[in-house]
Amino acid sequence: MARIVPDLSALAVPGTRIAMRVTPKASRNALVPADTSDGPLRVYVTTAPESGKANAAVLKLLAKALGLPKSRLSIVQGETGRDKLVEIG
Template identity: 65%
Template sequence: MKTPNLSDLAQPGALIAVRVTPKASRNRIERDGADIRVYVTTVPEGGKATADVVKLLAKALGIPKTRLALIRGETARDKVFRIDP
């Protein structure tokens, strides 16, 4: 499955809520309306899964990963990211 194009969400200051599933069979992003689910193969230890989520999300948004800031959910499955200018 191709990574969905989320560039329509890539507005500075926008908040993006995602649901993360670690230890998935493969890395992928699914979008169902406003719901965004990110599946990563990484185990949720020491922020490794979150780092992979940032990589996948930045690629789908078409922005550098340095512009994504984790606002909420550092250790939770539900995370909120802000797009910095």
């Protein structure tokens, strides 16, 4: 499966919050930057949204794009929804 992961290392500052819209059960894993500066990041993951597997896949993909360990990321809003807010610790 192809992965599309842009370099988001400029956002890797403690305290930064990243808004995103997640699409689980997608055909590929991908991060797509928003069309506008105030729009959410689009995240596509191939895993199903059961038992937190999609959230774990989102954090893993985002951590790779940021160049951080996934333990530094936490979902502060939207744990069970498609719209999420992730904070860098």
